[in-house]
Amino acid sequence: MSRAFDVAVATLGLVLCSPLLLLAIVAIRLESKGSPIYRQRRVGKDGEPFDMLKLRTMVAGAEFMGAGLAINAGDPRVTRVGRLLRRLSLDELPNLVNVVRGEMAIVGPRPTIQAQVDQYTDRQRRRLEVKPGITGWAQVNYPYGASLEDTLRKLEYDLYYIRHFSFLLDASIVLKTIHVMLFGKGR
Numbered sequence: 001m002s003r004a005f006d007v008a009v010a011t012l013g014l015v016l017c018s019p020l021l022l023l024a025i026v027a028i029r030l031e032s033k034g035s036p037i038y039r040q041r042r043v044g045k046d047g048e049p050f051d052m053l054k055l056r057t058m059v060a061g062a063e064f065m066g067a068g069l070a071i072n073a074g075d076p077r078v079t080r081v082g083r084l085l086r087r088l089s090l091d092e093l094p095n096l097v098n099v100v101r102g103e104m105a106i107v108g109p110r111p112t113i114q115a116q117v118d119q120y121t122d123r124q125r126r127r128l129e130v131k132p133g134i135t136g137w138a139q140v141n142y143p144y145g146a147s148l149e150d151t152l153r154k155l156e157y158d159l160y161y162i163r164h165f166s167f168l169l170d171a172s173i174v175l176k177t178i179h180v181m182l183f184g185k186g187r
Contacts, residue, residue, distance in 0.1 A: 006106050010099035017093055024055050024090060027081045034060025037094060042111035045131045050103040052111055053094035057082025089181055095134045107170040108133025109158035116151065127158050130165070137161035137169070140176035 014021075028036035038056040040063075041049055059065075062077040071078070078086070085091040098104040104111065111132035120127070138157035142150070161169065 003102070006099050009106050010096040013093075013096045014100070017096075020090065021055075021093055024081070024085060024093075028056055028079070031079050031081045032059055041114070042132065043114055043117045043128065044103055044111060045128060047117065047128050049114070050098065050111075052104070053097050055085055055091040055094060057085050057091045092134055099134065103131070105131040105133045107135055107173050109136050109161065110139060110154075124155055124159070126162055127155065130162055135173055135177040137173060140173055140180060 025036040034056060036056055038054045038058075039051040040054070042052040044050045057079060058071075058075075058077040059079060065077060082091070095104060099106060108130050109127050109132055112127075117125075117128070136158060137160060138154035142154055142157055161173075
């Protein structure tokens with residue numbers, strides 16, 4: 001999709017979702033201390049780093065406890081509000097700001113951390129040829145998981161997306177994403 005489309009959708013999304021975002025921010029603050037917005041360094045197009053924004057779903061400082069950046073099923077660091085935000089994929093709403101700033105697109109491979117990029121083969125580095133997205137082919141076709149096997153499978157879905165990129169594929173991903181948001185997907 002075009003940059004104009006991304007900015008228009010992200011801006012409209014921020015306007016329409018602002019009451020929901022405000023409610024989520026208040027709920028996060030009431031449940032636990034720390035900033036309701038979580039920033040994490042991710043790798044974008046052409047390997048450029050940027051700070052991805054999310055609603056905080058775990059206790060403050062969670063990346064320094066337990067499994068670190070990995071999130072396991074039933075992870076005790078995830079807050080009650082966080083579980084709900086994750087189940088409904090609302091924790092990703094601040095990604096719309098990243099889209100407006102030009103760091104992300106609406107559709108593309110999800111941005112990853114440098115430690116994973118450092119392990120990519122030359123073929124897997126193709127994933128960095130496009131802007132990372134809020135939603136992508138892997139997210140609508142593969143269940144959420146954090147194992148190495150899950151990561152490698154999602155990587156293959158991302159490479160498929162890059163090889164078959166088209167407006168129709170992006171439109172299909174957006175429609176499937178809306179379906180997941182409305183009807184949920186285990187997360």
